[in-house]
Amino acid sequence: MTIRDQVxxxxxxxxxxxxxxALASLGVVVGxxxxxxxxxxxxxxxQQINRQFESLGLDRLTVTPSGSxxxxxxxxxxxxxxxxxxxxxxxxxxxxKEMPGIVKVVPEINLxxxxxxxxxxxxxxxxxxxxxxxxxxxxxxxxxPQPAAGSLDLPESGGIILxxxxxxxxxxxxxxxxxxxxxxVEALLHTSRGETQSFTLRVQGVSxxxxxxxxxxxxxxxxxxxxxxxxxNVLEREGYxxxxxxxxxxxxASGLMQQLKDDGFQxxxxxxxxxxxxxxVTAVTVMFTMIGSIALLVATIGIANTMVMAIYERTRExxxxxxxxxxxxxxxxxxxxxxxxxxxxxxxxxxxxxWLLGLGLNQAIQIYMKYRELPVHGHFFxxxxxxxxxxxxxxxxxxxxxxxxxxxxxxxxxPLEALRHE
Amino acid sequence: MGDALxxxxxxxxxxxxxxxxxxxxxxVELTVQRGEFTALVGPSGSGKSTLLNLIGGLDRPSxxxxxxxxxxxxxxxxxxxxxxxxxxxxxxxxxxNLLPTLSAVENVECPMMLAEIPRPERRQRANSLLESVGxxxxxxxxxxxxxxxxxxxxxxxxxxxxRPLLLLADEPTGNLDSKSGAAVLDLLCGLLKANGLTLIMxxxxxxxAARADRIIHLRDGAIxxxxxxxxxxxxx
Numbered sequence: 001m002t003i004r005d006q007v008x009x010x011x012x013x014x015x016x017x018x019x020x021x022a023l024a025s026l027g028v029v030v031g032x033x034x035x036x037x038x039x040x041x042x043x044x045x046x047q048q049i050n051r052q053f054e055s056l057g058l059d060r061l062t063v064t065p066s067g068s069x070x071x072x073x074x075x076x077x078x079x080x081x082x083x084x085x086x087x088x089x090x091x092x093x094x095x096x097k098e099m100p101g102i103v104k105v106v107p108e109i110n111l112x113x114x115x116x117x118x119x120x121x122x123x124x125x126x127x128x129x130x131x132x133x134x135x136x137x138x139x140x141x142x143x144x145p146q147p148a149a150g151s152l153d154l155p156e157s158g159g160i161i162l163x164x165x166x167x168x169x170x171x172x173x174x175x176x177x178x179x180x181x182x183x184x185v186e187a188l189l190h191t192s193r194g195e196t197q198s199f200t201l202r203v204q205g206v207s208x209x210x211x212x213x214x215x216x217x218x219x220x221x222x223x224x225x226x227x228x229x230x231x232x233n234v235l236e237r238e239g240y241x242x243x244x245x246x247x248x249x250x251x252x253a254s255g256l257m258q259q260l261k262d263d264g265f266q267x268x269x270x271x272x273x274x275x276x277x278x279x280x281v282t283a284v285t286v287m288f289t290m291i292g293s294i295a296l297l298v299a300t301i302g303i304a305n306t307m308v309m310a311i312y313e314r315t316r317e318x319x320x321x322x323x324x325x326x327x328x329x330x331x332x333x334x335x336x337x338x339x340x341x342x343x344x345x346x347x348x349x350x351x352x353x354x355w356l357l358g359l360g361l362n363q364a365i366q367i368y369m370k371y372r373e374l375p376v377h378g379h380f381f382x383x384x385x386x387x388x389x390x391x392x393x394x395x396x397x398x399x400x401x402x403x404x405x406x407x408x409x410x411x412x413x414x415p416l417e418a419l420r421h422e
Numbered sequence: 423m424g425d426a427l428x429x430x431x432x433x434x435x436x437x438x439x440x441x442x443x444x445x446x447x448x449x450v451e452l453t454v455q456r457g458e459f460t461a462l463v464g465p466s467g468s469g470k471s472t473l474l475n476l477i478g479g480l481d482r483p484s485x486x487x488x489x490x491x492x493x494x495x496x497x498x499x500x501x502x503x504x505x506x507x508x509x510x511x512x513x514x515x516x517x518x519n520l521l522p523t524l525s526a527v528e529n530v531e532c533p534m535m536l537a538e539i540p541r542p543e544r545r546q547r548a549n550s551l552l553e554s555v556g557x558x559x560x561x562x563x564x565x566x567x568x569x570x571x572x573x574x575x576x577x578x579x580x581x582x583x584x585r586p587l588l589l590l591a592d593e594p595t596g597n598l599d600s601k602s603g604a605a606v607l608d609l610l611c612g613l614l615k616a617n618g619l620t621l622i623m624x625x626x627x628x629x630x631a632a633r634a635d636r637i638i639h640l641r642d643g644a645i646x647x648x649x650x651x652x653x654x655x656x657x658x
Contacts, residue, residue: 005535016523320519323480324533324580325508327501415480419519 001330010337014345017310021342024306027299028346028395029353034292036354036383036391042285044358044382046278051378053274059103059253063088063243064266086264087239096245101252107156107240109221115228119162119214120186120198121170128166130221131213149178150205156218160185160201163209177206187216189224197227296398299346303402307339311410318410319418328411335407336400343399347392354391355383427587427620428454428477432486435472435643446472447643449486456587459614459621461634469643470624471592477622478511478590479503491587508536512581514591514610518573520565526552526576527561533583544583551579555609571602578610582617589614591623595630607633 001009014021066086088107097105111117111130119128145152148164162185167177170185180203190196201220216224218240225234247253253269260267311318318331358381369376433450436443447469454460462470475481476488476495483496493506512533513519520529527548534544552561555575565573574594581589594610595603607630614621623634631637637649 001536002538005538009535012523316519317521320521321532321536323478323507323513323519325504325506325536325584327504330536416475419480419515 001326001334006330006333006337010334010341013310013334013338014341020306020309021345024303025299025342025346025349027295027302028343028398029350031292031294031296031299031398032347032350032391032395033354033357034295035289035394036351036387037357037381038285038288038292039387039391040354040358040381040383042281043384043387044378044380045281047382048376048378048380049274049277049281052376053270053277059247059249060270061245061247061253061257061260062268063245063260064241064268065239066264066266084238087237088243088265089239090235093240093243096243099256101248101256102245103248104244104246106244106246107218108242108244109218109225109235110241111221111224112228114192115224116190116192117214118188118190119166119170119212120188121172121180121183124170125188126166126169126212128169129211129213131215145207145209148174148206148208150181150203152205152207154204154215154217158202158219159204159217160187160220161205161207161215162203163207163211163213165210166212166214167206169212180206187214187220187224189227191228197224199224296395299343300398300402303339303342303399304406306342307335307403307406308409310338311335311406315413315418315421318413319415319421322413322415323419331413332407332411335410336403339403339407340396340399343402344392344396346399347395350395351383351388351391355388357381358383425456426453427456427458428452428488428490428622430477430486430488433473433476433483433488434485435469435476435481436484445643447476450643450645452488452638452645454620454622456620457614457618458636459611459634460623461631461637462622462624462640463626463628463631463637464640464646467642468640470640472643473640474590474592474622474624477588478513479506508533509584510587512583512586512589514574514577514581514589514594516593516596518565518570518577518597520573520576520580522565525562525564526557526568526579529565529576530579530583533580537584548579548583551582552576554613555579569602570598571606574598574602574606575609578606578613582613585617587620589619589621591621593624593626595625595627603627603630 065084065088093105093107096102115130117128117130118125120126145163150161152161154161162177162180164174164177167180168174172180183203184200185203187199187201188196189199199216199220201216222235226232231237245253245256247256257267257269321331358379362379362381365380430450430452433447433452434445435447436445438444450469450473452473462473464470472481476483477490479490479495479498487494487496489495490506491510493502495503495506498506520526521532524532527545530548530551531544534547539547549558549561552558552575555578557572557575557579560568560572565576568576574597578594589610591610595606598606610621611633613619623630625631632651635651637651639646639649
């Protein structure tokens with residue numbers, strides 16, 4: 001019997017009892033549907049995570065002094081000045097800048113949270129917030145600010161970047177922000193005791209950010225911090241609060257990370273956060289895929305039962321085929337193929353349903369995101385070609401496994417006994 | 423003995439039912455010539471069907487040997503037996519044993535499908551076989567749309583599909599009324615002569631047996647007597 005004839009025979013036998021075949025493959029449909037939905041959700045979410053993190057920069061490391069409890073938040077903390085075991089000196093920063101594979105080294109000085117800060121322009125005072133230049137500072141699901149005028153690339157030596165919100169609050173409308181570039185503005189620091197100090201800064205750029213923030217250069221922030229602590233050597237004593245290093249690529253970044261850790265610094269990278277996120281997604285996927293696998297396991301039993309029934313009903317037929325010269329192998333293959341087709345049909349239907357459900361849910365999520373004004377685009381359910389092929393192959397495999405024992409039984413039937421059946 | 427197709431020596435088949443062993447056939451010595459029509463007669467349980475199944479390669483001897491066209495069926499491998507059944511033997515059953523879901527022509531095609539004959543060729547041959555059994559108008563009917571006589575004719579056409587040497591018929595007229603039984607028998611005898619086939623037929627019916635060249639009487643698993651007939655039809 002040729003393979004083509006076997007396929008044709010198996011198909012017509014599956015089609016002979018449509019309802020039973022459909023019911024038998026229903027388990028495969030449910031199992032495949034679950035797995036397709038879960039795996040497509042996982043790959044979609046992973047794509048989302050990767051995209052969001054990529055926009056922030058995976059090639060970046062944030063180095064903080066050891067013993068400082070990591071990066072400090074903006075809130076006031078009376079125990080803020082904890083002793084640092086390993087400080088980041090100017091020499092460190094200089095050395096890092098000369099290392100191979102480094103694109104950029106941005107040292108940071110943070111002002112204590114209790115500092116009062118006003119922006120003064122043209123006689124108007126407005127309380128503002130000082131923001132650092134670090135990439136991990138903001139909400140990771142927020143897109144980085146775009147320049148409205150000038151450059152957002154602040155030199156270390158001096159200068160200031162205003163947000164559009166801050167500029168507006170001191171009387172410069174959005175359309176006129178370009179006029180501010182190159183002008184001097186005043187940053188007024190004041191303590192709760194009423195002492196104030198003015199720092200004059202040249203505007204380098206205006207960002208499209210609507211919050212009222214300013215970003216002063218490191219040199220200016222160091223000067224402010226020295227004034228606050230009534231000192232001249234904060235940098236020598238405490239070092240930088242953090243340094244952001246941008247490497248040429250992710251692999252250089254992770255190599256550098258180990259090196260800096262060995263030097264005794266604390267190092268953070270988005271890659272790690274992303275790793276954790278991916279690991280959680282993977283764990284959840286595996287969990288749900290296992291639920292789908294249980295459905296498929298149950299489906300196996302369903303198919304096996306259907307095949308046992310079919311073979312019992314067709315015992316005489318098997319005897320006739322054997323008398324006509326069908327070999328055991330041909331009988332076995334015939335029933336294996338039937339079982340495989342039941343699995344295949346279930347797999348294809350499950351895949352199609354899963355894909356359609358994913359498309360629907362993608363639409364629903366888009367509408368929800370738009371309604372909530374969240375800047376998340378793209379799809380959460382992504383059926384890749386590998387997933388589609390894998391699902392179909394797996395479902396067929398499930399069918400074949402289910403058919404194995406019944407088909408073996410059919411092949412072993414004694415032709416005379418089979419002919420006497422019924 | 424010139425041209426023997428079937429030779430059996432001490433052919434024995436025993437069945438064990440529980441702890442007792444029953445000999446369905448014991449020490450049968452038989453020679454069948456090519457082109458011969460042999461009838462096996464005897465009461466039920468005499469071993470007629472057992473002998474037929476052994477010759478057809480559906481069963482294996484417990485002792486002794488039977489060879490057909492030089493192939494020792496007792497010693498043959500499973501694979502050889504499959505090929506033997508497919509290529510050299512055609513079975514005709516009392517209860518027709520057509521595949522119920524297939525049409526007449528598909529039933530006739532079935533052995534050719536197993537023999538891997540290309541589709542257009544087997545469809546053509548199946549149609550001409552059905553024509554030769556007088557069913558040219560019924561080729562697309564399913565078995566349940568055919569009368570008993572028609573079903574048996576489809577079965578005969580199917581038995582001839584792979585041009586066998588030997589036809590084995592187990593009471594082919596047993597389920598038919600006398601008229602269609604006689605018609606089937608006439609057809610079978612005609613096909614035998616036309617194709618030079620050897621036929622072994624199990625029957626209860628003396629009238630049917632009377633058409634054979636030889637009648638072998640079986641009783642309790644042994645040959646009781648052989649009746650050779652000078653059949654006018656054969657010599658003519």
